[in-house]
Amino acid sequence: MRENRLRSLWASGAPAINGWLAIPNGFSAETMAHQGWDSLTIDMQHGMVDYQAMVGMLQAISTTPTVPLVRVPWLEPGILMKSLDAGAYGVICPMVNTREDAQKLVAWTSYAPRGTRSFGPVRALLYxxxxxxxxxDxxxxxxxxxxTAQALDNLDAILTVEGLDAVYVGPSDLSLSLxxxxxxxxxxxxxxxxxxxxVERATAHGLVAGIHNGTPEVARARLELGYRFATVSSDARLIASGSQQLLARMRADR
Structure with a gap:
């Protein structure tokens, strides 16, 4: 089976730099993948991406060594299983607030006897x-x-769930909840x-901690704090910021 380079990076002690895809387009996903990101996450929760667009984006990413991930819309078995069947090599699941939530996540993404993932890896076999x-598994x-504050209260219980590999911090929702x-x-x-x-508790339990960031400076600081998976910006934000920088230079003398 094709290796998951995220696991290889983490085993070597290196962090992973993750890009974020909110634009539902195969060419933009392919362009991002060819820039050398360790992984790219297709955002089905807050991006404009539906399932069919996601499949094309996974196919585009597979033209490179970049690891394809999907943030699913919610903790729901159908979309978790379909994302993996389409060839995602990892899933980021929102709003895991309790140990029971984490157990469901592991069960729905694992084949029996560990879990209850239905068998049908149609594109995953190709990838x-x-x-x-x-x-x-x-x-x-x-x-x-x-x-959420609830997830913080239940953090150690969540981190003890067998089969869970990592946690991922959404700073904006966490901020609202607090x-x-x-x-x-x-x-x-x-x-x-x-x-x-x-990150302290995840490290103590032997799990990877990841986090969403807006700038490289903050991402690097959080890696120094112990995070081993850092998302920086997104395709849409990079288009906007790149355009702003170009236009500012072009209009500097106006």
């Missing part, structure tokens, strides 16, 4: 290889999003404390 069914990566302004980078002190607490 992962003919032996995908034998190795999928140990190859794909399962991220539980920690983004009564603070929603933002990626310039978070309020209670959120910064929570961000430090999450």
């Amino acid at each position: 992962g290889g003919a032996d995908y069914p034998q190795h999928a 140990a190859t794909i990566v399962r991220f539980a999003m920690i983004e 009564g603070c302004k929603p933002t990626f980078d310039d978070v309020d002190p209670p959120v910064q404390q929570a961000i430090a607490h999450i």
Whole structure:
């Protein structure tokens, strides 16, 4: 089966730099993938991406060594299974607030006897290889999003769920849940404390901690804090910021 380079990076002690895809287009996904990201996450929760667009984007990413991930819309078995069947090598699941939520995530993304994932890896066989069914459970990566006060209260219980590989912090939702302004980078002190607490506890339990960031500077600081998976910006934001920089230079003398 094709290796999951995220697992290889983490095993070597290196962090992974993840890009974010909100634009529902195969060519833009392919262009991003050819820039050298360790992984790219197709956002089905807040992006404009539906299932058919996601499949084309996964196909586009597979022209490169970049690892294809999907953030599913919610903790729901159908979309988790279909995303993996389409060839996603990892899933990021929103709003995992309890140990029971994390157990469902693992069960729905694992074949029996560990879980209840239905068998039908139609495109995953093409991407992962003919032996995908034998190795999928140990190859794909399962991220539980920690983004609420309830999840913080239940953090250690969530982290003890067998088969969970990683947690992923959504700073904006976490900020809202803690009564603070929603933002990626310039978070309020209670959120910064929570961000430090999450990575400390994840590391103690032997899990990877990942986090969403707006700028490389903040992402690097969080990697130094112990995070091992850092998302920086998104395709849509990079188009906007690149355009703004170009236009500012072109209009500098006006």
